[in-house]
Amino acid sequence: MAWIVPISARVLTVQIALTTIADWGLLLLAGNLQDYDRSGQSLALIKGYTTMAHFDWIVLGAGITGLPLAYELQKVGQRVLLLDKVLAPVNATAYGYGGVPYWSGTTPLLQQLCRESRALLGTLAQELDGATEYRELDLLLYLQAGDDPQGLEQNFRACLTPPTLLDQATVLALEPQLNPAIITGALTVPHGHIHPIKTLQAYRQAFLRLGGEIKLATVQRFLHQGDTLTGVVTSRATYAAPNIVVCAGADSRALLSRIGVDLPLYFSQALVLQTPPLAQRLAPLVMPARFARLALEAQASSLDWSTPTDTVQAEVLEAGAIQFLDGHYLLGQISQLVTHPAYQPDPIASEQRLRAAIAQVLPNLANVPAQLHHCRVAFASPNPLVGQVKTRPGLYLFTGFSSPFCYSLPLARHFAQAVTTGHDAIFTTLNQQLQALDAKQ
Template sequence: MSPDWVVIGGGLTGAALAWELQRAGAQTLLLDREPKVAGATAQSYGGLPHWSATTPLMAQLFAESMALYPTLGETLGADIGFAAIPLLMPTLPGDDLEALARGFAAMARPPQWLEPAAARTIEPLLTGNLTGAFATEHAWVDLTALTQGYREAMVRLGGEFRCATVKPPLTLPLQTTAGEITAGAIALCAGGDSGELLGRRSEPLRFTHSTALDVKTDRRLQAFVLSPHLARLRLEQSGEMTKVVDMGAVPTAQGVRLGQVSRLGDAGEAAAQIQAIREAVRDVLPTLADLPGTVLRCTVAFTPTGMPLVQPLHSQIYLFTGFTSPTLFVPPLAQRFAQAVLGDRLSVEGLTAFGWPPHR
């Protein structure tokens, strides 16, 4: 029997949407080229920046997600590791503290600046040249475990996961390495791989190459440590910068993840990018800067507005991609999407800001 929906992309966005469609009553097939969770989902920091909303709509969606997360693991039958964790954004000599504070002012809960001693109380590994740090409440979720939880919960409800690569162009019936697939509709959730399938239809999506470093170590971070300069967000809004280094060091189950370099255009040389990451980390976390690790690289999709694309491309193909903060946007928007395609008027109205046509 042909599925009602084929969801392309088994990362967080696709797995969450497939689960919501299946539990709403639509027979769903989830496709991904990798059998295990990979790509941007597996390489993500997993942060939940619920404090960073800059519009009432973002604040509403972020609040809905934060209300869901405490029980989402139990709902899915998975240990997703959800936990509160502080965020520190260290400042260095030469940083304009007033300008940085103005950059945070529009956010729902702007971070507060701390003196160096107070910052080190929160994260003892902070040394180096810091002059202080902006600090705020933050949260974390294990995105690999969450995504696998969505996949398995969808299958338990009667959906199907299949490992296959979709061949362009994006049309029905769908051509894949596992054969031809006929379905009622397609949802494209392929993130950085969307451009290959969409071709000229990929506007307004843009793509950046991301590089990070996974380090196994017993030196445990007590906080997320990220750059206060928000360079990648500026890249996404302008589309003009060729390379940014957003210093980051975040805890993982096995150690820390250091990153990230983001590049428009070609992916660039991994060795040079890892060196740039190490130099940025050395300024504030010198004991972590030179540890050996595994290089992580992937392509990420984004939009210049910072808002994802949740909309029909035409009558049978829908977009659910371009998420800048997927951990917070995806859960409530996947729920709205599933209800909207089944005809719920309120859910349609809740998606018009993302390009969904209004209810007629």
């Protein structure tokens, strides 16, 4: 059975949905609204045109899920339109650590994707003809007083590559900046790392070279025939496609709610410190061995997301650090469960808390110049949402990845494989999981 029926040249008769997606803004770039053609050249904004443009796929969201998927679909011969409110994301992709935990899969499906991710990233820069800064480095999952080393080691036994337990002396030899008064040991494992923004830039240019199109515009309404989605109306034009895939990160939940789709897709609020390039060198990626954020995400399904509030329902603070190849750092992360998408944390108090936590683990980095950044991070429970929403024909999801730099890239290829051949075992498994969730709505 084929998953996709490419759009024909016929004119679609459509009914305009009454839904307005008001929270998708237009990009103001250097004072001008801009668009990009297939060569990547900037085009002037043409106001008021209403031509119906036809595509095989409309991909909503140009982050680390949407761009790879758009590229893979275009590569297998689909005509793809990529829509987003900004060209350069100011979101979880931009402020992500860029870690690729290809060692961490705990099920046969995830372990296969981990192997594929490592192999894919090893050649991706060459394929895209652009920099990704992919490298492999040590991940140090540090232990503190009160931690149970053997118990934490046991937590990772099911992983594709279980981390190795190290004593304090070995850990401090590997990374001298760690605080010997706090760090009692660590678990370590080889770990991948990319530069998220450069990787997106490489995907974007490769997508455009293949003939893909990117539009920066506000999505105002969905087109539909009965329950079947057939396109979107933006502030600039109308676009028709038999397949619309939501890859909009933390905006995905709002998009889906406007068309009556309620799935276990949530977001957290994240705060991190970003430094300029610094002379201090940090060799490994440093993170706590206790993954408190996973426990926080597990609480999301118990919250009332239908009535958003600014109340912090739960939070964790993790003192981690990664240094990129140009010398800049990302330091720490506060993760908060707050249901209101426009929530604004206290920037002064948040920075103070992050610096205090970093001082305990990496004291030399506690007072370096840094800027606080805040974004939302999408996640789904228990797995990412990948596949077709059966109750809304024409609607697909590719969102909710807890480790997007690892899993979204190979999964984009599996998605495209399903499009061209009509079958793909991994896509089929995730699609069945999504449809089971959809049936419970």
